[in-house]
Amino acid sequence: MTRHQKIYWAGFCVVMALLIIAPLVLPEFWRRFLTEILIWGLLAMSSDILIGYTGMVSFGHSAFFGLGMYGAAAALLIVSPPNLWLAIIFGLAGAGTVALFVAYFSTRLRDIYFAITTLIFSQIFYVIIFTWTAMTGGENGLTFRRPALSFFGLFSTPFDTATLHWFVLAVVAASYLILRRIMQSPFGMVLQSIRENEPRTRAIGYPVERYKIVAVMLSGLFAGLAGVLYAIQNRFAAPDFVYFLVSGETVIFNVMGGIGTLLGPIVGAGFFLLLRELLGRLFGEQFPYLIPLGFIFIAMIIFLPQGLLGFARRWLNR
Amino acid sequence: MLTTELLTVRFGGLAALSQVNFSVQRDQIHAIIGPNGAGKSTFFNCLTGVLRPTSGRIVFNGDEITGLPANVISQKGIARSYQITSIMPNATVRENVRIAAQSRRHAWNMISHHSNFADINEKAVTALESVGLLGKADEFAANLSHGEQRNLEIGIALATEPKLLCLDEPTAGMSAAETHDTMQLVRKIRKDLTILIVEHDMQVVMELADRITVLDYGEILAEGTPQEIQKNPKVLEVYLKT
Numbered sequence: 001m002t003r004h005q006k007i008y009w010a011g012f013c014v015v016m017a018l019l020i021i022a023p024l025v026l027p028e029f030w031r032r033f034l035t036e037i038l039i040w041g042l043l044a045m046s047s048d049i050l051i052g053y054t055g056m057v058s059f060g061h062s063a064f065f066g067l068g069m070y071g072a073a074a075a076l077l078i079v080s081p082p083n084l085w086l087a088i089i090f091g092l093a094g095a096g097t098v099a100l101f102v103a104y105f106s107t108r109l110r111d112i113y114f115a116i117t118t119l120i121f122s123q124i125f126y127v128i129i130f131t132w133t134a135m136t137g138g139e140n141g142l143t144f145r146r147p148a149l150s151f152f153g154l155f156s157t158p159f160d161t162a163t164l165h166w167f168v169l170a171v172v173a174a175s176y177l178i179l180r181r182i183m184q185s186p187f188g189m190v191l192q193s194i195r196e197n198e199p200r201t202r203a204i205g206y207p208v209e210r211y212k213i214v215a216v217m218l219s220g221l222f223a224g225l226a227g228v229l230y231a232i233q234n235r236f237a238a239p240d241f242v243y244f245l246v247s248g249e250t251v252i253f254n255v256m257g258g259i260g261t262l263l264g265p266i267v268g269a270g271f272f273l274l275l276r277e278l279l280g281r282l283f284g285e286q287f288p289y290l291i292p293l294g295f296i297f298i299a300m301i302i303f304l305p306q307g308l309l310g311f312a313r314r315w316l317n318r
Numbered sequence: 319m320l321t322t323e324l325l326t327v328r329f330g331g332l333a334a335l336s337q338v339n340f341s342v343q344r345d346q347i348h349a350i351i352g353p354n355g356a357g358k359s360t361f362f363n364c365l366t367g368v369l370r371p372t373s374g375r376i377v378f379n380g381d382e383i384t385g386l387p388a389n390v391i392s393q394k395g396i397a398r399s400y401q402i403t404s405i406m407p408n409a410t411v412r413e414n415v416r417i418a419a420q421s422r423r424h425a426w427n428m429i430s431h432h433s434n435f436a437d438i439n440e441k442a443v444t445a446l447e448s449v450g451l452l453g454k455a456d457e458f459a460a461n462l463s464h465g466e467q468r469n470l471e472i473g474i475a476l477a478t479e480p481k482l483l484c485l486d487e488p489t490a491g492m493s494a495a496e497t498h499d500t501m502q503l504v505r506k507i508r509k510d511l512t513i514l515i516v517e518h519d520m521q522v523v524m525e526l527a528d529r530i531t532v533l534d535y536g537e538i539l540a541e542g543t544p545q546e547i548q549k550n551p552k553v554l555e556v557y558l559k560t
Contacts (some may be wrong), residue, residue: 186420186435187428193417196406203366203404204478205392205421 004318019169023162032233035165037273038172039229041266044253045176046222051251052260053183054215055195056110060102060118061250063125064220066242067094068227070129073142073237082147088228095224096217098125103216107209110198119244126242141238144231159232168229172266175222180262182218183317191215256300258307261316267308319344319512320365320396320482325374327360327536334360335536337374342482347504347513349523352533353556358516359401361533362486365514366398367391379481392421397480399471401487401516407460411451411470414459416442418477445477448507450499465496469503476507483507485515489522501526524548532556 001009019038023031043065050056071094072087079086098121106117129136136142149163150156157163182188190211193201202208231237240246249272257268275296279289306313321341327334335357342348350358363369365376367388376384383391406414419441420432433439446452449469454462459470468488475483488504489497497519504513504526517523523530523544530547532539540550547553 181431182428184431185428186424186430186432186438187426189413189417189420189432190425192409193406196408197404199368199388200400200404200406200474201417202388203368203392203398204418204474205389206425207387207389 004315008316016169016173020166023165028161031161031165033273033277035161035168035233036230037270038165038168038266039226039233040249040253040269040273042172042175042229043223043226044250044257044265044269045172045179045262046219046226047250048254048259048262048265049179049183049191049215049219049222051254052262052264053188053195054191054212055198056107056212056215057115057251058118058216058219059115059244059247059251060106060120060122061219061223062242062244062246063098063102063118063122064095064223065227065230065246065250066122066125066129066237066239067098068092068224069231069237069241070094070136070142070227071224072228072231073144076144076147076231077142082145084147084150084232085152087147087232088225091224091228091231092221095220095227099217099220099224100213102220103213107212107216119247122242122244122247126239126244129242130239136237136239139239141236141240143236146232146235164233168233171225171229175225176262176266179218179222180317183262187211187214252297254307256297256307258310258313261307261309261313263316264307264309264313271308320376320378320514322364323375323377325361325364325376326372327357327364327369328372333536335364335371338533338536338538340531340538342512342514343529344512345508346528347508347515347526349515349517349527349530350533351517351520351523351530352539355535356533357536358533359486360536362398362484362514362516365391365484366396392478392480395479395481396484397475397478397482398484399468399475399486399488401490403464403467403471405459405467405470405474407458409459410456411446411459411462411473412442412455414470415445415473415477418442418474419445419479421478441477441479445473448476449473449503465492465499468492468496469500472500472503472507480511482512482514485513485517487516487518489517489519497522 022034043061047058047061050058068091071091075087075090076082102118102121106114109117130138146159148156148158149167190206194208194211198208253268253272254265256271258264275293276289279292280287319342322338325338326336352358364371367386370385375382378394383394416438419438423437424435446455449472451470451473462470472488489500501522527544530544531541532553534556539556540547540553
């Protein structure tokens with residue numbers, strides 16, 4: 001192991017240890033809060049593949065997140081007793097199908113045109129979900145029971161906030177390691193090459209569109225996984241989560257935390273949600289927290305354009 | 319090795335290239351010269367799939383490649399360097415050529431770390447060596463001098479292991495010393511390559527090329543050895559009036 005790897009893995013273990021211990025020492029509210037940060041972090045991390053690595057800004061990640069959510073809802077409502085793994089499979093299938101659809105039509109476009117197309121697609125799915133009341137519950141969404149944490153008949157235990165946190169942590173950590181490896185692989189290098197210089201990448205022999213389609217699929221699947229986790233944590237699926245505000249927040253998490261780092265978006269999500277919570281607590285629930293948050297965001301863009309973890313970008317990807 | 323038949327490109331009413339019949343022989347250095355706007359870059363863009371010709375055919379090693387996308391043409395063995403430097407400035411010199419070498423092997427691998435492929439690394443080192451940038455392999459491409467970036471441009475093209483290398487003004491903006499070095503470089507890499515070169519610098523063309531084609535207003539004005547071209551009255555007229 002090189003020195004870089006030693007430091008990296010030592011740091012990784014310390015952070016993991018802290019996150020594993022956290023639910024044992026945190027009160028109930030903050031335990032749930034931390035789990036939620038991880039879930040939003042996973043969503044933001046999935047979109048980092050497009051924003052930070054491939055250079056395509058997606059404003060449609062709410063669609064993948066939402067379809068993961070409704071896919072999980074379908075599995076949990078249809079099959080009795082509700083099964084955790086079936087929920088994941090249904091959620092991934094839902095998000096994957098939508099991702100393939102969006103990828104096919106949007107990857108031939110670039111820059112702002114790509115962003116707008118993803119935004120429009122996500123809004124189409126929002127309208128479908130919002131109006132198809134018989135199937136999706138419309139505005140009220142769907143509520144369901146939480147599945148038990150089962151392991152293929154070996155054991156089964158109901159989720160409490162601590163075990164749910166550990167489960168989410170395991171999924172997010174595994175997703176991070178998988179995505180990090182993919183971004184370091186030859187395939188990941190092609191994506192970064194597309195970000196740096198798309199015409200040149202095509203000229204040296206890469207079918208750029210095909211790589212972009214796979215990148216959108218990959219990103220959509222992990223966003224869907226985040227949706228499944230959110231559905232399991234909160235026991236509901238609602239059209240609000242397919243709305244473009246969620247996509248916008250996802251982009252903000254990325255910019256705040258540092259694009260192209262995978263970890264940055266998780267840190268960005270934590271920073272944003274914590275700030276919002278603290279502002280709410282300091283000034284009361286009615287406080288228009290978005291105003292100071294907006295100023296902080298603008299200040300960060302000016303003084304820290306690389307994001308919180310941007311300084312470590314190359315180091316984290318080595 | 320490469321032939322074009324009646325190759326024509328029109329932008330609206332303007333014919334950038336009209337009915338160009340052209341061919342390059344294997345293992346030669348073939349230069350294309352001509353005044354600004356003669357259609358040299360348009361010709362290159364057709365060969366490398368950036369532009370679709372309006373009519374005509376391009377045949378490379380017996381395969382018709384007319385209108386194929388740039389990535390397919392690259393895989394068939396035609397590489398190009400750009401007149402306006404087109405590298406990846408935020409990547410190291412090594413990464414720049416590594417990604418080009420990788421386009422021929424393991425490109426879709428998602429499981430292994432990219433540095434674990436000895437064959438790719440070896441090809442990248444070979445390409446860097448032949449353009450004399452091995453010593454700067456771990457510097458960021460943005461930090462190279464203009465001349466070095468131009469040579470990296472050639473290195474990236476070489477790393478795709480082409481059969482035909484198209485150089486678009488490789489000495490553009492270079493000092494006399496840098497131009498001399500680049501000429502040495504082209505002589506060195508020519509041994510298993512066919513090279514097509516667009517160049518403004520007459521001295522470079524006359525010294526390097528085995529054959530020269532002169533384009534003017536999208537048509538072939540003359541073709542021959544450097545000696546023949548120097549004596550051709552039509553060529554002299556075009557160059558004197560500009």
